Amino acid sequence: MVRKRSSITLSISEQEKAQLEQLALAFGQTWGDNANVSKLIKAIAKGKLRIATNHDWGRDRIDTLNRALNRLKDEGYFTEALELAHLLLERSELSRPLRQEIQSWVDEPGEPWRVQLEGFIRRDRPFRLAYQDAADRIWSFTVRYASIERHEDRLYLDCWCDQTEGNRDIEVLKHNWSLRLDRIPAEAVISPVEGLWQPGLSYVDIELHLLNHLAMAYRAKTKADQVNEWLPEQQIRRVVRRVHNTFWFFREVRRYGADCVVVGPAAVRDRFVQDLEQAVQNYR
Numbered sequence: 001m002v003r004k005r006s007s008i009t010l011s012i013s014e015q016e017k018a019q020l021e022q023l024a025l026a027f028g029q030t031w032g033d034n035a036n037v038s039k040l041i042k043a044i045a046k047g048k049l050r051i052a053t054n055h056d057w058g059r060d061r062i063d064t065l066n067r068a069l070n071r072l073k074d075e076g077y078f079t080e081a082l083e084l085a086h087l088l089l090e091r092s093e094l095s096r097p098l099r100q101e102i103q104s105w106v107d108e109p110g111e112p113w114r115v116q117l118e119g120f121i122r123r124d125r126p127f128r129l130a131y132q133d134a135a136d137r138i139w140s141f142t143v144r145y146a147s148i149e150r151h152e153d154r155l156y157l158d159c160w161c162d163q164t165e166g167n168r169d170i171e172v173l174k175h176n177w178s179l180r181l182d183r184i185p186a187e188a189v190i191s192p193v194e195g196l197w198q199p200g201l202s203y204v205d206i207e208l209h210l211l212n213h214l215a216m217a218y219r220a221k222t223k224a225d226q227v228n229e230w231l232p233e234q235q236i237r238r239v240v241r242r243v244h245n246t247f248w249f250f251r252e253v254r255r256y257g258a259d260c261v262v263v264g265p266a267a268v269r270d271r272f273v274q275d276l277e278q279a280v281q282n283y284r
Contacts, residue, residue, distance in 0.1 A: 010037075055092040062093055066102075067153055073105070073182060074155035082106065105182075113188045114181075117157075120190065121146050124197040129157075130188045131179050138185075139166070141177065145198035148181070151248055155181045158244065160198045169246055170267045176201050176244050201244040207263040210237040214259035243268075250275060 012020070021035035027049055029040040043049045065088060072081035085106050088094060094102070120127045120143075131139045146159035157179040164174040205226055210218050215237040220228045227240035243249045250272060253260050262272045 057091055057093045059093075062088070062091070062098070066098065069102070070154060070182075074150075108186045113184060113186075113190050116190050117146075117184075118148070120192070121148075126193045126195050126197055128191050128193050129179075130185055132183050132185050134183070139163075141179075142193055142195075144195065145200055151178065152251075157181060157184075158201060160201050170204070170271065172204050172267075173202050173243075173245065178245050178248065203242050203244050204265065204268065206241050206243050206249065206265070206268050208239040208241060208253065209261040209263055210239060210256070211235075211259045211261070214256055246271065 010017075017037070020037045020040065024030065024035035024037055024040040027040065027043070029036050029043055031039065040049070065084065069081055069084045069088065072078075072084060085102050088102055089099065089106065117127075117129075126142065126144045129141050129143055131141060133139060140163075141159070142162040143157075143159045144162065146157055149156055149158045157177075159177050159179065160175050161177050162175070167174045167177065169176065207227075215230070215235070218228075218237055218239070220239075221241065224242050225239055226242055227238060229238050230236075231238055241249070246268060249268075253262065253272075262269045
């Protein structure tokens with residue numbers, strides 16, 4: 001007895017029929033050499049072919065999800081981060097550098113050193129740490145103070161180390177390093193070392209003068225600002241900021257533009273002026 005098959009009628013235009021036939025050919029759903037729309041629909045119904053959403057995600061959505069991915073990685077939520085990473089890798093909208101970055105992390109997502117690192121910090125115990133910089137060079141640091149801090153959209157290990165070679169900060173801050181957590185190799189071995197734990201990072205107090213609208217709108221940095229006073233005769237706000245790393249300090253005050261003057265100490269002021277002059281030179 002011949003089994004009776006159900007049939008459906010598609011109400012489509014000639015153009016839509018042609019498009020379906022092109023899809024059938026593209027996915028090998030043919031009868032002989034001809035496209036077979038019925039076979040295409042059966043393949044979709046049986047799950048042999050899957051219908052995906054349109055690849056029309058905008059740059060803002062991609063950037064937001066990538067920031068969320070980095071936050072999950074930084075906070076140690078690796079299972080959730082992997083799920084989000086796989087979702088992003090399915091999208092054709094990713095730029096090649098971003099795709100390579102995410103894929104590299106998916107290939108080696110583990111951070112077995114993280115718990116060990118936090119244990120050393122809690123016990124105030126000096127340790128030795130391997131680190132891979134942006135140029136893929138491996139460094140070894142003897143760490144005598146450390147804390148995990150967020151700078152902009154990533155977590156860093158802000159630490160006081162014996163080593164100063166390669167540190168381009170001012171002399172008094174050369175023992176301070178700010179190391180991206182995601183650049184600590186997954187296979188890194190953290191080992192204890194002898195010696196004392198430092199009470200904190202080295203620091204320098206920097207004086208700023210804030211002008212115009214910024215002088216009125218400025219909100220004090222409660223942990224860092226040692227002085228925050230209004231000088232009515234000069235119509236400026238005087239701020240003395242305790243700084244551990246001039247790289248992050250310069251990134252912040254550049255946003256203030258001409259409404260912020262770095263007064264001193266001279267080593268910091270001169271370096272900031274050099275950076276500004278180099279920026280202007282780049283536009284020439």
